[in-house]
Amino acid sequence: MTEFPEPRRGRPPLSDRRETRDRILDAALEVFSERGFDGATVRQIAAKVGVSDPALYAHFKSKQEIFETLLKQAGPDLLASSGVDLPSETTPAEIAIPKIFKSIVATWSTPRARAFASLVLRMGPDGLGDTLQNVSQQLRPVFSAWQERGELRDDIPVEVAIWQVIGPLAGLRIAYLHSSASKADIAHATMLAEAHLELIATTLSQSRNTK
């Protein structure tokens, strides 16, 4: 009967600990995005997980910590974490712009991404400004490359060009792609986004000729 508890090898089984922790985060994301930090209560989160509220404290130090963990998941770079690949700088702008941003919009449409949007929104305006600034920063090298290669009007500052593309999408995200968006909202937003992207792609690149 000498069965040694063989030392675990390879991937450990999804321990309950890990599982519960994640379920807490999921529940918290839902609740926080629906009610904001102050409006949410620890009880609501615990209830959604199906445990009593002190249970949360075995996994997180405080409500605050749960919230911050969530934020860390969402950003700092909201783009990357959303699974969107930045375009390689060699793709031509006119093609890349609609393609990439369509993928962004698609990503933003997922329930989880919408929940995060609401979450950040609720935090007040600073979070949003930062997020946009950050995205803008990430896109800058790509747009610069395009401009240098003459695929982008050079009578417009890069920053403006980026905002031209990103601004309406941000508006869309905030207005339509949030946690409580209906299917119709999402469809509407997608439509607007696609129309916008086509138009803006032409506008930004076509002008080369014009000039």
Place this chain on the structure above:
Amino acid sequence: MTEFPEPRRGRPPLSDRRETRDRILDAALEVFSERGFDGATVRQIAAKVGVSDPALYAHFKSKQEIFETLLKQAGPDLLASSGVDLPSETTPAEIAIPKIFKSIVATWSTPRARAFASLVLRMGPDGLGDTLQNVSQQLRPVFSAWQERGELRDDIPVEVAIWQVIGPLAGLRIAYLHSSASKADIAHATMLAEAHLELIATTLSQSRNTK
């Protein structure tokens, strides 16, 4: 031995005029926009007004009612109440668009408007969607008139055209023109807005020639 003037009971002398009710609303706007409805406390509002908290209840039935009164002030038509006149439908689009929207942006830059922006933001996403929808509705007749007169590309649906103009502004408002925006933020936003408007005005109207 400074003597603190211990707060008097009864009715205050007629000095502090500037109807307390209004002072409460102002204070509430500040506090709500900074902390959101749940994060704000009646005590904070009262303190900012310089009265004790039960005093608020002589003017409003509840915290909720203060909040709703504020919202009623902000909307339903956020445009009109912000002191922006809709363009007469006879002004040519290419001129009207930058002009009017610049005035909108100017209005949005005022502290009060920025506070309202934060307020609505904090309310969660539904409020925002509604607001935008509403603005869009108000602009529709104007844009339609332009299109009929051939001053606006007719290969774009009105709705998309409106979003083209409004979308980035909305994004701007939310990202930069909020209650805690710095002067730099505001300047930045103004710059982006102006660049955007010029570009978009050209884009939307130039097509007349193209066609």
Place this chain on the structure above:
Amino acid sequence: MTEFPEPRRGRPPLSDRRETRDRILDAALEVFSERGFDGATVRQIAAKVGVSDPALYAHFKSKQEIFETLLKQAGPDLLASSGVDLPSETTPAEIAIPKIFKSIVATWSTPRARAFASLVLRMGPDGLGDTLQNVSQQLRPVFSAWQERGELRDDIPVEVAIWQVIGPLAGLRIAYLHSSASKADIAHATMLAEAHLELIATTLSQSRNTK
């Protein structure tokens, strides 16, 4: 134009002061009897009078004082103040008992008396005990006289005899003759009272023969 404000002579006109004061007491009686002292609010009383609440303080020093004034009206001798004449000691018991006590019950049935009953009731048990004790005290000489004249069984202590008569009436008053009693309640109570009085009158006096 020398019209001296002629010094008032005779009965002063029912000044508003006096009138309001009484209306306050009436309103207070109603409210206190329905909700008890703690449950009643100054606002409710003022509202019933049709004035604002600080107005009450022109007539009474405090809520407490209104209440106490009311109590002073009700008793100490609840019997007398209710307009019931004690029987002259010469009336034969067998006739006097039903007659007098019927008149008591009638008096107790008036709305005002019922309101007072509720009032005292709400005050907690001490008020009641005192009231009963007091009534008992007032009746003692009359009953003693009867007993001395041989119109009342002398095998029963006066006190017991008094309780015999008064006890059920007290119960009746408390259970049925209160401020929110329906007409049916009052009728029922009256019926029980009359049956009781007849029976007890016989019992208390007839025994003379028996003995």
Place this chain on the structure above:
Amino acid sequence: MTEFPEPRRGRPPLSDRRETRDRILDAALEVFSERGFDGATVRQIAAKVGVSDPALYAHFKSKQEIFETLLKQAGPDLLASSGVDLPSETTPAEIAIPKIFKSIVATWSTPRARAFASLVLRMGPDGLGDTLQNVSQQLRPVFSAWQERGELRDDIPVEVAIWQVIGPLAGLRIAYLHSSASKADIAHATMLAEAHLELIATTLSQSRNTK
């Protein structure tokens, strides 16, 4: 340098057993019966239990619920719950009446029963009327049986007979057997009750002969 044992947070050790819930109810009974529902404060109850006031809310949803739980304990059938057995219908009236009702009075004299009496009293008159009506209802079959067996005067309606017995006891209970009754009060009440019962038992049954 006495060190006050500052109240510990979390769960208390399993010493203080005697289910807190019950201790709350006991404390509440005391406080409510002394001050009435509106006069009592949650703080007072908690203090009497020896816990902080939020602790109550782990056991009851609200002050109201505590109160109602208490009432449910008291009634609906105040007789039965007081541990008094109704007389079997076969016991002769003349013997049963004093016996049973003496036991009722004894029960009513216990501190707990007296507290309940005060409680119901404080609730306003309706509660009392209902209670009496209820007791009356429970006694009806017994009295009817007696009357049918000729042990009770049949020239009196059952209801009146019952009231004859119960009325003075009710009065006694209310006037003397309440939470703040002194020993003397209780003795006095007991004396009156016994005298009353003897007399009434004779009166009600003696008629058999008369008839």
Place this chain on the structure above:
DNA sequence: TATGAATGAGCCTTCATTCAT
């Protein structure tokens, strides 16, 4: 005398968190 506006005290309740189990 009456009132609008305000206040201190305090009430019921909720919340995040802690402790013993």
Place this chain on the structure above:
DNA sequence: GATGAATGAAGGCTCATTCAT
């Protein structure tokens, strides 16, 4: 790791009362 019971802090609101008018 989870839970029932408890706690300090604080929150929204009501109340009796007061003061200037």
